[in-house]
Amino acid sequence: MLLVMQKGTTEDQVRAVVAAVEKKGYTARPIPGGDRVSIGILYNKGSVDAGHFLGLDGVKEVIPVTKPYKLVSREFRQENTQVKIGDAVFGNGTMPVIAGPCAVESQKQVLAIAASVKKAGATLFRGGAFKPRTSPYSFQGLGKKGLEYLARVREETGLPVVTEVMDTETFDLVEACVDVIQIGTRNMQNFSLLRRAGQSKKPVILKRGMSAMLEEWLMAAEYIMEEGNTNVILCERGVRTFVRHSRNTLDLSVVPAVKKESHLPVIVDPSHAAGVRDQVVWLAYASAALGVDGLMIEVHNHPEEALSDGAQSLYPDQFAQVMEKMRAIRTIIEAS
Amino acid sequence: MLLVMQKGTTEDQVRAVVAAVEKKGYTARPIPGGDRVSIGILYNKGSVDAGHFLGLDGVKEVIPVTKPYKLVSREFRQENTQVKIGDAVFGNGTMPVIAGPCAVESQKQVLAIAASVKKAGATLFRGGAFKPRTSPYSFQGLGKKGLEYLARVREETGLPVVTEVMDTETFDLVEACVDVIQIGTRNMQNFSLLRRAGQSKKPVILKRGMSAMLEEWLMAAEYIMEEGNTNVILCERGVRTFVRHSRNTLDLSVVPAVKKESHLPVIVDPSHAAGVRDQVVWLAYASAALGVDGLMIEVHNHPEEALSDGAQSLYPDQFAQVMEKMRAIRTIIEAS
């Protein structure tokens, strides 16, 4: 941490700040400059709370230097974490695709969609049983019944299944039924849920919050890892900006940024970012070209009848074509 | 809902869209225009899912008209909802102030702060026992012990106490100990927690999410009201923007906007918006001038020793002066 002092600070003021820092157990070192003195806080383990020093006499600004994350950081673990689920591996340079409808609507629906996405090359199946909806009057998912339908999809197709868990009450139930647990955008900083996920043996997909900074997202993953679960997959799904021509703004530069800071695999969900089918296709191609560790794409056999998010679901044929092109793009990217 | 058709749409296309709308059970009425036809969806109860129609042939855009909220809306209930807690009333034109430290740190600390904020005119006391922290390594609150300290504050000062609840597991405990339950920014769309709060007999303060649209915030309140709890107080605390000179950007125009759309009381927390003491004071004055239904302000007797958010906590003397000026401002605003 660096404390930038006001111009014209006296030596006494500097000494007082140094004393205040050292009283907290840190080492302080004044650094002279052309315009002003700065004071470095050295040898601290972990990050230091800016609040302790912001109000001190003569301190103009407090600049954090050390990142607060540990277990998730690339400096803690240099090689990529690989998360293996069925035949898919996230983080080993391949690009597994998770596909399926927004919500599980019926046994017949999920079986039909699963068959078609498997044929197109998807290696995991997704479908919501408990749905977080902005309105209490919207379809909230089939709940336990939906989990049973997903279990049958796995039996019949061999595809591991992914579903979102919304709270700690239903966590045991969801955990018992599915292969991968998804924590949704709205729950990215539901710390009790993160802790519970950290105690699970199942891999966790952690979606980025609607306006989460990179650091906040990584710290949410830190909560999970700190409880012992190292199988965390990060998922970018668009952030909220002033833009109105898409549902959210897909922040693709976060992918190389995550890879620089962290060893965890990062995948992209172009469906929720776009909100409309036409854009989803293009954002899927763009994601494949970006070297992501996987994608999550919504597919529905009858999007116009879907109980949620129909407008952003691909048709099965469309998905098959997208898969083919993404694979070809990926081959180019991997070639050295 | 209005379906705007592309220029040059044929009559057959219009007929097909009308048929699709009516198949869903709605009434469709084509509206000719200079450039293009639009199709109104009429007599629908509640909002209609845009996804059903966005992909239809010839449909260029889908514009929602009906708002999705019901119970929280000013059209549903014209007079202001008044939430009474102890001597304070939120929503009757007065401006009760909730004050106290970010976190409960010790019995001595909360008793000392409570005495000073009461003297300055605060009518409720706040303090966090369970703290949502970005980092798992930061101070997480005293938990149950903190609730006991709060209970003693109420006994000794007579001030009702407010604290945040982070999950459904600890809800019963928190509910039993405090007078007002706060749902924090990060949990604004934790729908399980909202439902549980809706089943409580205690009033609920619902903070706005970090990047919540007005409509999403009101829908979160709708979850609580729909379960039967009508004592909901909305709290603006700053939203995330590109700005870096304050922790968040306090969105004061949301206050008149909420009051136009909803009958619920709305208060402002300038402390979390600003993040630094100097700004808190000014934003408190601005909020008082805006006709808010109350404020929530962080006060600490030793901010530089605070275990969290020290930089944004007012000193007790500072708070007393702020209270005095806010009251004077309020008198002016109320004068017709």
Added chain:
Amino acid sequence: MLLVMQKGTTEDQVRAVVAAVEKKGYTARPIPGGDRVSIGILYNKGSVDAGHFLGLDGVKEVIPVTKPYKLVSREFRQENTQVKIGDAVFGNGTMPVIAGPCAVESQKQVLAIAASVKKAGATLFRGGAFKPRTSPYSFQGLGKKGLEYLARVREETGLPVVTEVMDTETFDLVEACVDVIQIGTRNMQNFSLLRRAGQSKKPVILKRGMSAMLEEWLMAAEYIMEEGNTNVILCERGVRTFVRHSRNTLDLSVVPAVKKESHLPVIVDPSHAAGVRDQVVWLAYASAALGVDGLMIEVHNHPEEALSDGAQSLYPDQFAQVMEKMRAIRTIIEAS
């Protein structure tokens, strides 16, 4: 335009609003609904100013339907506009690449970089002679001298040259020297400059403003087209969001959105979006996969010595590899 009336509006109020609309010369048609009446404003040519009706008694909300742009709109002209410059065509399905340094620094520098980017396949050369800089103390470009250096690049390499024009005073000079005129982000709504560009015979690259809505960007292009210049190329270069891990957030979904609304070609500048070299490479691949009509990429032979934007400039070798992969990605995208 649709005027949404408050619930419980009386017939008299509706009649009064209809009268007010018709007094302005528009046709008004009340549209009954389940909850409330709306009033459609019909047969208007162009967009209608919401301000006229927002304050009328009983009007709750005003929803624009007609888009304000004409000449730039896909509805006005269905086939893609093709802008031909030298051997490059923007808008015909190919993907010409404009490359070069942020700023022209010396004759030697631009000749060296031009030779290498031409060899790598770039078909236009870029370089700033007049630089818009946040600080008056930063390097402001070589001005007229820089234009001369660019002219020599064209002579020696045959590459058409692109440079930014900052004001109407230097417009004639810039126009006389270069092949393509660029209007920068900070000038996207400098309407006098747009008008002057509209009177030019030279093609114009119009960069998107830092926080421009799609509609505002298209309206800026409309200013140029309205003066008679139809050779407009739109350029996405990242927008300002809360994000801090990249200089700006590249908004790739704007590309399909522009193509839906407009016939104008749209290119992407990944360099200014990213701000750091490592991200530029990935965003370039992503852009190529998105079906853009071209790219603009910063390249410098000695980035660490660059007078501006060194950190985001690619090395010539790096650029050559990026070009190769982008071409391969593009082949896949084009295959039906």
Added chain:
Amino acid sequence: MLLVMQKGTTEDQVRAVVAAVEKKGYTARPIPGGDRVSIGILYNKGSVDAGHFLGLDGVKEVIPVTKPYKLVSREFRQENTQVKIGDAVFGNGTMPVIAGPCAVESQKQVLAIAASVKKAGATLFRGGAFKPRTSPYSFQGLGKKGLEYLARVREETGLPVVTEVMDTETFDLVEACVDVIQIGTRNMQNFSLLRRAGQSKKPVILKRGMSAMLEEWLMAAEYIMEEGNTNVILCERGVRTFVRHSRNTLDLSVVPAVKKESHLPVIVDPSHAAGVRDQVVWLAYASAALGVDGLMIEVHNHPEEALSDGAQSLYPDQFAQVMEKMRAIRTIIEAS
């Protein structure tokens, strides 16, 4: 500037970076830490370009410490700059109000409005003669005729007049006719215009750009001051965020932030921030309570007939009441 090195950087790498920094003419000092080494760049005059060092081997992050502004900074000049225009003084603790219509529409209109705002206590009159409009088809202002009407307002009422200048071509004309020159939001980084304004003897109101960081805004003022004009008034008018319930989001915390960093007066324009009359009133009160150095408010005698921005213009009576309450609020704020 602080260069944060990666964990495990070798001494050789540190030496190489130190050498690279010193080659640029700066002094470098390694600062050891618990986790990693940082390298401080010392004794630099003005800010250092991060781009020089970001790509160096072992450098993980570059953190700027020195602010790039000089003349505008509070450290350069400690006492408040006072800008005197007619009877009004901006920056001496009073709160002059500039009022008038968005656009000058006729001689009769401006005289009528000027009479009423003067009576209510406004001490400057505003009105647009050259209007920056998103659409080329919208009313663009009366131009020279409008300036004449404004001159007549000054003659008849004695109120100094403020109008926006859109380009350097019309600058002389505008400068000759009015008392204060306004540079609009869209031109905040039109550096040629800023330079021209810096050569004027007339005071300049510099509106904040739609998504300008505090630093960028101050640097725009630096351009004006650097040319010799010290009479600069900053004007906050709302910034672009994800929010849709107001036209822009008024960022009131920028006011204390500007005052901390700069000696220049800062005023608030609640009209453009809100976009609707009801919100304008409340934001005006909030601004008055914030200790601003002045306000700019739109007033129209027939808002529903206004050629632009009618919905956000106050009625004259409404304005008179707002003035009265703002004055009363201000008295409270000033009382120590």
